[in-house]
Amino acid sequence: MRGFVLGGVSSGVGKTVATLSIVRALADAGYAVQPAKAGPDFIDPSHHEATAGRPSRTLDLWLEGEDGLRRNYQRGDGDLCVVEGVMGLYDGDGSSTAMVAEALDLPVVLVVDAKAGMESVAATALGFREYAAAIGRDIEVAGIVAQRAHGGRHERGIRDALPDDLEFFGRIPPSSDLEIPDRHLGLEMGAEAALPTDALREAAETIDADRLAATASDAAEPEVRPEAAERAGPVDATVAIASDAAFCFRYPATIERFRERAALVTFSPVAGDPVPDCDGVYLPGGYPELHAAELEAAGTLAELGDRASEGLPVLGECGGLMTMSRSLTTVDGERAEMAGILPADVTMYDRYRALDHVELAAVEGTLTAGAGETIRGHEFHYSSADVDADARFAFETVRGDGIDGDHDGLTEYESLGTYVHVHPESGAFDRFLESIAP
Known part of the structure; x- marks a missing residue:
């Protein structure tokens, strides 16, 4: 082309x-x-x-x-x-x-x-x-x-x-x-x-x-052609992806990778859709702060919190991390209850808190990386997360700010929330699919 x-x-x-x-x-x-x-x-x-x-x-x-x-x-x-x-x-x-x-x-x-x-x-x-x-x-x-x-x-x-x-x-x-x-x-x-x-x-x-x-x-050709770069074979898993005005930051290539390797269903937390029958949930970034009251009232996040506590893996990026937390406070000071999966409370600011390309090193095996592996991504957010003292982090930040300057990837139950957006070429979503397969 x-x-x-x-x-x-x-x-x-x-x-x-x-x-x-x-x-x-x-x-x-x-x-x-x-x-x-x-x-x-x-x-x-x-x-x-x-x-x-x-x-x-x-x-x-x-x-x-x-x-x-x-x-x-x-x-x-x-x-x-x-x-x-x-x-x-x-x-x-x-x-x-x-x-x-x-x-x-x-x-x-x-x-x-x-x-x-x-x-x-x-x-x-x-x-x-x-x-x-x-x-x-x-x-x-x-x-x-x-x-x-x-x-x-x-x-x-x-x-x-x-x-x-x-x-x-x-x-x-x-x-x-x-x-x-x-x-x-x-x-x-x-x-x-x-x-x-x-x-x-x-x-x-x-x-x-x-x-x-x-x-x-x-354009210059890749050394490994697209069709040869895919991991061999599908996984026997169904992924549910939040998709609405609050969860709208996702790369087309991510959706393509999910469809190539697994079954894919979508749902709208803003509309109050029930959490679909699935093996794992992906909450992409977006604008949950603009829909905080709707998300609280709709009930989907509360259900998701219950499902996560029972062992359903949930992966959240940026806005997904925000909605996986206990609460979200807007710039106007309005506080809304979120899913309560992660031990953190999130606050919005009128100026960005982090903007950079990011590299993370996994300190333990998690949904998107094995222990000792590194993944690259990008962060851009106007919020900060107040995290409990005994919270567990899956990553150390090699480059970037992450959640607390030194770490990213809050983990609880079988779930992971991170401020970092990753691309499927990083291998992170392949790891996610293989992690949730029964």
Whole structure:
């Protein structure tokens, strides 16, 4: 599958809007577009899916490793992949956009904010291209998309200033209809605040879809092909996954891995669905703090707590950890009872408490790792957990903050709650499935 990477000159430059406009332009030109996101984000990919009609692939070297990243790319469904970058092109020590582009051997299209510049836009693009060689990054900056650029003299000034070997692929016009509302953790989800199709189509008219498609190249192949990388054979287990507005942070590849190896059922704790008949429960992250009162009133979490105390394995990540705890207190001071599986009380804050790529070392065998194994993941949360003095932790933090700065993975009964999100290429979900199999 051919593709290219959209790299920004900085965070906040408008990469997501540019990505959605380009996806719309390519789709309207007849291309089957597979969106992807560099980095561990869950929110931008939800907007990709709302526009492209396909789940977005997560491409992160820290979470997946180089071969895993390439496999995840190759699992995409389309003839052209548009990869939205993370932060600025070169920013990030664990998995920058430039590192992802280099690992996949894909060209970079630079998103530059042009609202107050013309020749300076060209100078910025040239600097980003030359910097790759200066630091030894084997990437090609093929050209630019000018964000917040007007037509006429403004567009001509940018075009004329660009060197001959830097392409002008189009512009995204300034428009209040191309603004996605945000909140803590980032933008609102695509299902809540998808950009209007008409506004995207208007922006897409200024994008040269065929020139972008011609710039795309075939991605580097993994050493181990996707079909050969799967663990041999299914496991005789049923996994129940919480799926609603409170539990919405999950990678498509995680769902794919569960379906490849086990039976999968979903339920909604917000709606009060009963806990399904299953061998294990996965509580992904999301926004339980926005639905705390509903979760308390619905009764599903109380039932889940009872089932966990009887030995049902429950795996919770971030928001899942929060709902596995005894209580959740919102920023407004409202306290809600949660499942009571883990000996902790969680409090929300108006500023993030942790944001980093993470590495954990298992001090004992647990649902996602054997004793002595390490797993890599990502943490981003606005809450902290007040943990009982005799609480048991499954992991020591090699990198990252975890729950108390030194540990992560609260464990009780047969269950595990962690602040860390992991990708299936880490092997953690294979271990989970094999742990819960009867």
